[in-house]
Amino acid sequence: MRVVRPEFVPDPSLSREAMETLQREIAETAVFDDDLSVDPETIPASSDSEQTTLSDEAASAPLVAGVDQAFVDDRAVSAVVVTQGGAVVERTHAVERTEIPYVPGLLSFREGSAILAALDRIEHDPDVLLVDGSGRIHFREAGLATHVGVTVDVPTVGVAKNLLCGAPERPLDGGFPEGTRVPIHADDAIETATAGTHVGDAVQTRQYDSPNRHVNPLVVSPGHRASAETATDLVLATAAGYKLPEPTRLADRAADEAKTEVP
DSSP states (O other): OOOSOGGGSOOTTSOHHHHHHHHHHHHHHOOOSOOOSOOGGGSOOOOSSOBOSOOTTGGGSOEEEEEEEEEETTEEEEEEEEEETTEEEEEEEEEEEOOSOOOTTOHHHHHHHHHHHHHTTOSSOOSEEEEESOSSSSTTSOOHHHHHHHHHTOOEEEEESSOOSOEESSOSOSOOOTTOEEEEEOOTTOTTSOTTOEEEEEEOOOOOSOTTOOOOOEEEEEEESOOHHHHHHHHHHTOOSSSSOHHHHHHHHHHHHHHTTOO
16 A cells, blocks of 8 residues: 655654644645545444455455554554455554654654555555544544545544543443444644534443443544544444454454564
């Protein structure tokens, strides 16, 4: 998968001010409306086992790629797993040095190079990417998923485990039933969006039956060429009994396996 907008390739040597300026430009370029060929309703239900053989139904399903990272000292290990109808059709990974420490809001400048290197190695062209990280729910509407999606110009969804900014319509610590979506709106912390704009959802993909414990929801937001509603639909369509949607769950596992090979 080639880089379409080289001017947005993450450069960790930039100053913080220059990074934030670039993110504002990325947000202006990003499309937060549906511009994709994937209908979530056409994605066959995923199973919780890793298939490698396509059924007739799966062979015509969209290609959905999961992207996740692991770390070994100062190196980022980025894994990409391409799925189709619940079956894995391709996997790869890349290892790149992290040139800067973790800074909230500037994650793409730390991890983006490894992700782009991994995407460059895949032979399939995914219809949509599910990236472990924020999309539009970001201080400048340019989280990791948006940065990557705009750079390669592919429909992208951000799947984060924690809320970076934004105002949920209700508290997120209540232990919601599976399938619940809680809209998240732009607040004063999102400098590039009008207050009240629907920027994503808290999404409950899995929940325990026990009243004594609960699973926290995922924070889902459009990265590029998808609306907030469709981003959530895609995550729910690819959920398979785990908290993470199946493509990113498999990518998470692949990244952990790949980092054992790093010297």
